[in-house]
Amino acid sequence: MSLLDIHALDVAIHGTPVLSDVCLSIGAGEIVALTGESGSGKSMTALATMGLLPDGAEARGAVMLDGTDLLTLPEAQLCAHRGQSMGMVFQEPMTALNPVQSIGAQVAETIRIHTGATRAEAKTRAAEVLTRVGLPPDRFPLYSYPHALSGGQRQRVGIAMAIALRPKLLIADEPTTALDVTTQAQILDLLRGLVQDFDMGLMMITHDLAVVSRFADRIAVMQRGRIVEQGPTTEVFARRRHAYTRSLFAASRHRADLGPARPGAPLLTVENVRRDYALPRTRLFAPRRHHRALADVSFAIRRGERVGLVGESGSGKSTLTRAILGLEPVQAGRITLDGAPVGPETTRRMQVVFQDPYASFNPRHRVARLVAEPFHALANAPRGADRSRAVAEALTSVGLEPEAAERYIHAFSGGQRQRIAIARALITRPELVIFDEAVSALDVRVRAQILDLIAGLTRQHGLTYLFISHDLSVVRSVTDRVLVLKDGRIVEEGPTAQVLETPRHPYTQALIAAAPRLPDLPDGEADAASPAP
Numbered sequence: 001m002s003l004l005d006i007h008a009l010d011v012a013i014h015g016t017p018v019l020s021d022v023c024l025s026i027g028a029g030e031i032v033a034l035t036g037e038s039g040s041g042k043s044m045t046a047l048a049t050m051g052l053l054p055d056g057a058e059a060r061g062a063v064m065l066d067g068t069d070l071l072t073l074p075e076a077q078l079c080a081h082r083g084q085s086m087g088m089v090f091q092e093p094m095t096a097l098n099p100v101q102s103i104g105a106q107v108a109e110t111i112r113i114h115t116g117a118t119r120a121e122a123k124t125r126a127a128e129v130l131t132r133v134g135l136p137p138d139r140f141p142l143y144s145y146p147h148a149l150s151g152g153q154r155q156r157v158g159i160a161m162a163i164a165l166r167p168k169l170l171i172a173d174e175p176t177t178a179l180d181v182t183t184q185a186q187i188l189d190l191l192r193g194l195v196q197d198f199d200m201g202l203m204m205i206t207h208d209l210a211v212v213s214r215f216a217d218r219i220a221v222m223q224r225g226r227i228v229e230q231g232p233t234t235e236v237f238a239r240r241r242h243a244y245t246r247s248l249f250a251a252s253r254h255r256a257d258l259g260p261a262r263p264g265a266p267l268l269t270v271e272n273v274r275r276d277y278a279l280p281r282t283r284l285f286a287p288r289r290h291h292r293a294l295a296d297v298s299f300a301i302r303r304g305e306r307v308g309l310v311g312e313s314g315s316g317k318s319t320l321t322r323a324i325l326g327l328e329p330v331q332a333g334r335i336t337l338d339g340a341p342v343g344p345e346t347t348r349r350m351q352v353v354f355q356d357p358y359a360s361f362n363p364r365h366r367v368a369r370l371v372a373e374p375f376h377a378l379a380n381a382p383r384g385a386d387r388s389r390a391v392a393e394a395l396t397s398v399g400l401e402p403e404a405a406e407r408y409i410h411a412f413s414g415g416q417r418q419r420i421a422i423a424r425a426l427i428t429r430p431e432l433v434i435f436d437e438a439v440s441a442l443d444v445r446v447r448a449q450i451l452d453l454i455a456g457l458t459r460q461h462g463l464t465y466l467f468i469s470h471d472l473s474v475v476r477s478v479t480d481r482v483l484v485l486k487d488g489r490i491v492e493e494g495p496t497a498q499v500l501e502t503p504r505h506p507y508t509q510a511l512i513a514a515a516p517r518l519p520d521l522p523d524g525e526a527d528a529a530s531p532a533p
Contacts, residue, residue: 038414256477259458
């Protein structure tokens with residue numbers, strides 16, 4: 001018998017079916033990937049397994065973990081299983097970690113709750129577990145807080161909490177989606193090592209088929225609450241019997257059609273920019289130390305040019321973005337837009353699209369007000385009917401109905417929210433748009449739609465933009481030129497295809513080597529793959 005055996009699982013929320021006849025098994029030491037687009041039922045399957053379904057949910061069928069049907073257990077017994085027999089790693093570690101507790105205390109809490117260990121015993125065990133996930137106490141003291149760690153380090157803390165008692169089953173829900181390629185590779189290697197060392201079963205939820213091909217033993221493809229295809233990863237990838245599987249594969253390989261670039265005069269110029277941050281003193285009268293986030297960064301973006309910026313976490317991408325937007329002072333160098341130093345006047349001519357559109361919108365306001373927000377920076381902003389007409393035109397340009405203006409942001413899907421974010425960025429016809437990881441949190445089919453939208457707007461309006469992403473396949477799709485940033489320095493730049501196909505710098509070579517890739521399609525099959533209805 002398998003370690004986890006899900007049989008004929010049905011879940012309904014307030015009478016609405018969300019899972020139907022889900023059958024899945026995971027053996028000890030096996031990695032099984034659940035994949036599909038947003039709303040397909042991946043996370044709901046994981047929550048049903050953990051007994052964490054929302055209020056109003058009713059589950060039928062069987063979820064057998066090592067011979068015990070979890071669906072029949074009362075909450076008290078389920079609590080005993082969580083953390084001890086099964087653990088879960090969530091997508092965003094900052095939402096799963098307590099910001100006012102140290103990392104040592106949070107890992108030790110699981111140990112104390114389930115084993116009755118003393119504080120000293122739990123602390124010792126927490127140190128061992130954190131060391132196992134790559135956070136040894138000599139470099140990352142137990143009294144460190146989550147905000148002081150990078151994204152990859154926070155995810156390691158989340159993994160440490162989940163595996164502190166060596167559970168039989170580990171569920172990882174999109175654990176690498178927001179991470180750069182090198183950190184993603186490290187986390188995947190860590191999870192694979194834990195599975196092998198502890199003989200755990202791992203349910204990996206992801207929309208990234210390249211990660212699945214590199215990491216999972218078996219794959220289950222979900223669509224609309226059902227598993228439509230499953231089997232060994234190599235077999236499913238080779239045959240792709242179901243049309244939906246083929247559509248996911250085609251979307252993962254999608255390339256947007258930007259059209260030819262026609263660069264004009266220089267628009268944004270960054271010259272020898274340096275940005276330092278003061279570090280805390282190690283003792284009372286010790287000299288103040290500084291961290292150099294940007295070191296003599298220089299580049300230019302011409303009108304009509306589409307430029308990519310890549311680099312791992314901590315390379316300086318976010319600092320550079322804030323400096324360009326006038327949100328971050330620099331100690332040396334200058335940044336100009338069309339010859340004028342960046343300041344309150346020039347920043348009105350720039351807009352940004354963020355990674356998480358829901359977090360960048362005020363949920364209490366209707367879409368009409370959200371999209372019109374950039375007008376507040378204009379001296380002669382349209383009002384009344386003219387403003388409503390501008391909002392309607394902006395929504396239409398991104399493929400939404402004008403009626404969407406009267407709804408609230410929670411009523412839209414992730415892809416629709418990102419379309420609204422793009423509409424907001426473009427409503428004032430900015431001269432430069434910055435896309436900051438604008439598609440990294442989207443599933444592959446929605447991502448393909450947003451990339452096509454950006455390409456269409458580029459052909460229509462001749463957009464000039466800086467596209468920041470850790471996904472090299474996306475950068476290849478929507479940029480003409482790419483900059484590679486490492487430790488605050490641009491170590492390589494050039495035409496996108498040239499840099500990504502024949503990288504010169506060792507760091508660029510390492511980024512490309514770390515990026516997961518889909519296996520090659522059999523001859524002629526790439527053209528046969530088409531989106532499912």
